[in-house]
Amino acid sequence: MNTALRKALAASRLTETDVAARLGVDPKTVRRWLSGQRPYPRHRWAVADLLQVDEEDLWPQGAPEPEEDPPLFEHAYRVFAHRWEVPREAWCALFAEAKQEIGILVYSGLFLADDAGMLELLAARARDGVSVRILLGDPDSPEVRQRGEDEEIGDALAARARNALALFRPLLGVEGVEVRTHSTILYNSVYLTERRLLVNQHIYGLPAAKSPVVEIDRTLSPDMAETYARSFTLAWEGAQPVAS
Template identity: 45%
Template structure:
């Protein structure tokens, strides 16, 4: 067994809350072409007015933003709520995030889709960087590890997560009327 660390891993955080607001702002600020957000709710981002404003400003710079969140009444959002022992609160988090993101989603270059997929992780992308928030049974995403990847040559791990993100995006439901 090799003890070396893959070159595309930049950092590991013991939990999502270990990444400061400044860290999230810097991550998204670095994007020049595209930002992707794949999560059940991403409420922590939607509640942060500075991040939402930054995302809005990025669209003015020509950055494409894709957001794919869990279908609030979908079976997998309900299952995740049960697993985290918060029940209906998970669906409420998604609905709250959708409401808070409404002004952003109305902007040019911002697309939103809903998924009813079992997520094994949430993925946040800023061009050639990914923050991958692992999901562990019964543990809230905020308390779960995050891996920071940067595309390298080769980027086997980065590319695997990107394939997953693209697959879920392509299967997502563009329900803009609900937002």
């Protein structure tokens, strides 16, 4: 049992569920840490920051490190055949680990916007000083309309973009969150932090949820990561701010 971790939780008046929500992991994972399992380094750093204690006070040096899964390929850490196969925990982990920035470039991103826990996670990261930038497709733009026709869903994509905009809008009341609408032709949806990216390919005639997702580690593949990050920057610079 990790007595130090249990005492730190009690001192912070946080429950296992609270920690799990803030870090984007399953509460069972937190319970395993409390039982004595040593987390991955990224999770140890996040817990120490959350509880405002030194990492070594919770997990003294000398214990063996848990083995990380090796990268699948040289430039891709993981590949998912479809976006719907990406577990919610992976999205939560991506955003929870951010220390500097979170960027979301989509047409609607409704699967995130319609998740109250995900919205709270984004708001919490912004309150912790992380810059959160969200780029949504302009529902009145010809690009969104054309994408809807390509997917053979007509005006449904524009409706999803409007719905997502309404659901993301309350985040504008949180300092550090910016939302803009764009009218670019998206070849990929991009979800990024200063550490990693999840890139959802766009395939003609298919919705993004059925298209592949590639996870890229910025340290392992800096050039590839920068290619996608630059597309986010270009779209952001040409987008229109959304008023709160």
